[in-house]
């Protein structure tokens with residue numbers, strides 16, 4: 001009985017997180033805590049500094065594939081933890097997210113003044129034409145799509161749809177889960193951290209027509 005109740009509670013929890021409600025935020029430090037789900041008790045300034053460094057660390061892992069002519073999509077980009085460090089390396093970054101609150105904090109606070117980032121709300125599809133982007137990345141996001149709404153396949157397909165032929169797709173996952181990335185070749189898998197955790201990053205390249 002206990003297991004059944006726990007199972008039901010889990011279902012309810014998942015359903016109640018399955019919309020943008022879970023990601024509704026209006027305060028920078030709350031957003032930072034939600035994104036990194038950090039339980040480390042440090043003061044706000046240190047946590048912000050760590051948050052910033054973590055974004056830089058992410059970009060260092062894939063920056064060699066970026067160049068100044070690229071138009072890039074950060075899918076589920078939150079307040080721009082990563083986009084902030086991608087922006088100086090490319091022509092333009094679009095941050096798309098389901099949460100208006102995250103986008104506002106990104107535009108007005110965390111990435112304020114960076115003029116080559118566009119903030120775009122997505123609902124059920126990505127509001128971009130086919131073959132728009134040279135590089136699409138999604139970090140700390142796909143895992144939530146499995147847990148919260150179970151529509152991972154739909155979103156991976158969307159990311160590939162908006163990618164130009166020969167464009168790149170980079171994502172992370174909590175372990176090396178099998179994900180179909182249609183029309184793309186797998187280029188590389190790397191362990192994201194060297195602390196023994198199972199988080200991996202994968203790079204795919206869309207086939208030319």
Ligand SMILES: C[S@@+](CC[C@H](N)C(=O)[O-])C[C@H]1O[C@@H](n2cnc3c(N)ncnc32)[C@H](O)[C@@H]1O
Pocket residue numbers: 023034035036075076077078079080081082096097098099102122138139140141144145
């Ligand atoms: C843990 S945060 C990661 C934010 C950012 N990628 C980063 O690494 O800092 C997950 C983000 O995914 C967004 N998200 C969740 N479901 C989404 C969906 N279906 N479409 C777009 N964004 C989504 C949330 O609003 C949230 O900003």
